[in-house]
Amino acid sequence: MQAKKMTYREAIRSALRLALKSDPRVFLMGEDVGRYGGAFAVSLGLLEEFGPERIRDTPLSESTFVGAGIGAALGGMRPIVEIMTVNFSLLALDQILNNAATLRHMSGGQYSVPLVVRMATGGGRQLAAQHSHSLEGWYAHIPGIKVLAPATVEDARAMLLAALEEPDPVFIFEHATLYPLEGEIDETAGPVDISKAAVRKPGSAVTLITYGGSLPKTLQAAQELLKEGIDPEVVDLRTLRPLDAATILSSVKKTHRAVVIDEAWRTGSFAAEISAQIMEGAFDDLDAPVARVCSAEVPMPYAKHLEEAALPRVETIVSAVKRMF
Amino acid sequence: MQAKKMTYREAIRSALRLALKSDPRVFLMGEDVGRYGGAFAVSLGLLEEFGPERIRDTPLSESTFVGAGIGAALGGMRPIVEIMTVNFSLLALDQILNNAATLRHMSGGQYSVPLVVRMATGGGRQLAAQHSHSLEGWYAHIPGIKVLAPATVEDARAMLLAALEEPDPVFIFEHATLYPLEGEIDETAGPVDISKAAVRKPGSAVTLITYGGSLPKTLQAAQELLKEGIDPEVVDLRTLRPLDAATILSSVKKTHRAVVIDEAWRTGSFAAEISAQIMEGAFDDLDAPVARVCSAEVPMPYAKHLEEAALPRVETIVSAVKRMF
């Protein structure tokens, strides 16, 4: 174990470098991943290290460079496509839903699409209504793809390595506020098991279920609650599709209460799916209805105080939990 | 009341004609709405009646003709845009989510977007993996738009008229299997109140909640269940956003059981949202966990027997209900 301090951003880069070094089929393409160094500096230095054939700046053509990633995967490569942010991924959603997700089944199992697509997601940076979406829940609705949302520095690296071992399309959502997050990780570690959610804090009173950018807030809320004598268990979903329902249910069967924290707009959020599955799998164990802490149903406003009011916060998580007792 | 027999398809046409006649700002545009008469023959004859200025065939450019609809609405018109099917609407989703839904809020209330977008949705016609989606649940996640899913001949007409009175973007999902549906309706009737769900069959034992193309199946299942001594209440959501939770909850509070029928893939379906809201609003009234009957999580296969196996069916609805007792 070679413990090393690095940021979430650097952890992704470390996985990218390892993949580029160890597998000649791997290449990275996306807007400004090369000369610019990546909109979030994730791929900084990779162009210099691996050259323009493998670190490819694309034009602003989301639908086509994602589609080209699908085609390159069909053609024997192992593409990693970076979509700058989830907000722009809508332009590529047709390729994702109608091609990436369907090709294996539609071809009767003849073709697989070993494609990894990474994108930044989420709000909280005052980028207003067109740049603050949290749409990973939509992606989690699509059969044929896998959806990951690493919330820790360790997962940022290890889940990307795991994604690169998948024979099918994997979509990785990186919450933009996590990039500067620091942690000590083992840079020699291999991939992790992405089929399992993680209990980030054991507890007994209530299960707080979240993922990605909401994990730090949720852990903070858990500390607040501890002070008030409520000991929550915190479950980090890590993978939204396929969902590790077992871990969620066993926790809820222990705590008898659950709150789902999800930055998406409440109606039709993935939090609703979690709530529904708890209803279906642990109804008799529930002492209170599962609660959701989500974003207000408004296009994200620019003004700081309004954006804060729209997003899940430590206080709103805490009070949602307290309302259950 | 001038009762008149017509199909779902003709009912929409009747509303279109009324709107085109009574409001000079109204025009229809979309792929093949003119010379072809509409992919589902909804606009058949309208070109001849209203001319090419108001019945506009567009090129295959979903993102741009939907965006142009938004622009035309900003510019003082009352556009009705037909997207041939929901499967192609992904190409326009950026315009819908980032422009249509945000403009009013983002502009501080200066601009509204009085736009109506209609599209066919759903499977069941052996059109395979790229032509069988039910994505209205995704649309129902978007603040700033309204989402309608008329399930009856009467609603096909009256809900479109209602949509045309809305100052904000309204998306209407017409299940392709409903177009030939026949009914007796009052062709002189005006718009209906789209803020209310409809109880299509009163009952006491269980609440069956559905919308759009699944309503006929659900009503049939209700008849089957009656024979077996189970008397279900059937709620047709009609409008997915904003959702009429009150009607759902009051029914569930009466029946103490609920099954949601939704043709979308189960995980992340709108059915999950309904289940979550029942949990949140009627937990103590529930005698059993809310159940969901959705589509299998597979890209839709072409073969008839496989497609049938993938979709909700009368039998699967019936057995889901029976499992609750």
Place this chain on the structure above:
Amino acid sequence: MTTKEPVTEPFVERQHGLDLLREMLRIRRFEEKAVELYSIGKIRGFLHVYIGEEACAVGAMRALTPEDNIVATYREHGQALARGIPMGSLMAEMFGKANGCSHGHGGSMHFFDKPRRFFGGYAIVGGGLPIAVGLALADKLQKRRALTACFFGDGAVAEGEFHESLNLAALWELPVLFLCENNLYAMGTALERHQSQTDISLKAQAYGIASEAADGMDAIAVESAAQRAAGTVRQTGRPFLLELRTYRFRAHSTADPDLYRTKDEIERWKKRDPITMFEARLREMRLLADADLTSLEARIGAEINEAVALAEAGSWEPIEALSKDVYTT
């Protein structure tokens, strides 16, 4: 270069001519049978036939090697047959049987055949172009000496992906042969009602791509244009846009009442039927005798009967297999 007028070509020697005729006839008869089977419910879903456009697939396919990749549309019976996918596996696919080329998952719009590098029929218009660009990129990165042939219609030219894909293929110097089957209609919308500039081959200039237009009703013209185009792609490693000017004799699909064009127009075009015209030329040149045609038709008839028999005999995928191929693992 861009040639507005189709280049006229020297004529061929016998075997070559008979091969082209046979391939066109196989497609024509196969689809006539498919329409018949659709009418009695053996085939369901959408059925888009290629009748009238056979010279395009047949001529173009001769410029390709087994190493080349093919990306097609939902109107791909012709491409699939010309590529050599057995008729039986196509017919079985349209029946929805497990012995179909896509195990009954795809149907008429989604033929796939890995051994023949047939990467599928794509039913979202324009959706195949980025896939083709990616296949060519994979070949370039792996130094595979092959090109990717991408078929699409005139309607697809209006989609943003046409623009994005031609730009990316040219920018990255990728060996893509863009084959536009311009049959003058996108469903019921005539070319001049969906394109402000109706000369499609001319649009290649906006990307610095070489292009040519050929008479899509003449298999020989298509073949030699395709040979030139494929040659350029192989030589330069850069994309080429070949526009094939053709016409669809039947309705867009089995659902289309075909109200948007005159019987006249259709009849005028039928005078240029790629098969009858070609037959006539072969006869003129004394390359084709009645006996040849009779035996040709006989062999094709037999092939079709076998294909239908194979489809009929095929089994249904077990329902338990429904979710089998959603994920590889």
Place this chain on the structure above:
Amino acid sequence: MTTKEPVTEPFVERQHGLDLLREMLRIRRFEEKAVELYSIGKIRGFLHVYIGEEACAVGAMRALTPEDNIVATYREHGQALARGIPMGSLMAEMFGKANGCSHGHGGSMHFFDKPRRFFGGYAIVGGGLPIAVGLALADKLQKRRALTACFFGDGAVAEGEFHESLNLAALWELPVLFLCENNLYAMGTALERHQSQTDISLKAQAYGIASEAADGMDAIAVESAAQRAAGTVRQTGRPFLLELRTYRFRAHSTADPDLYRTKDEIERWKKRDPITMFEARLREMRLLADADLTSLEARIGAEINEAVALAEAGSWEPIEALSKDVYTT
């Protein structure tokens, strides 16, 4: 027509020259202030400045009437000021205050002003083009005699919506003035790395649209090209593509380390600073004296101070109003 080389223009009379200079200076000083305020956290989110490109908005805007519609990008401070939106309401918007032009909902990327038919800054690249096409369609259907000016960058040219929008505008003969601000970069990606054909004005031919390229560092050249272009649009009712060749002196945004271009390149372009070049020309022509400049700067300084004061004084939207404007009713 397409002119690769900017057309050189006769020079102007005094007031005209001073007006252009004033407008460019207002933008320059406003943005310099904005950058300063960003560094101390008064302004947040993304801030994309226009410094170096001022001649484009200032020159182009003079060809427009109050009846014309404007669709802009996230880099729209210049367009907004040149259109006459009061500085204070823009500054207040960037502060996120209720007295901002979008009530603090939009910030720097989303300025809106209904009275001036400023239909917003769009932050999804290419996303404004279809909106502009729709506005022009609405005008045509309502027989309003106005055009829609649509600003976008060279990067947007790669997006499918560029292709779709130009085709639709030309096909339907809509009065859209497409204004491409070609500053040679899409974030860190140079024009030649995102376009296979780098002459943007030439692409108009693929749609049968008239086009021209002008020197975007010369306000006079931009103005007269814009007058010609707008004149054509008004006369013919058809779209026109005007490419303005310019350069961004600062980084793409406050988040950009600007690693992708050399200091040299930037310095070379700064020698063509639209403001200093223009000042110099005015002086040569004896149209500008030191005194003029001092008073000009003084007035602009005062305007900026007032704007900042107004922004500071502005109130925050009450949190209860958060969901106020999601729906009209």
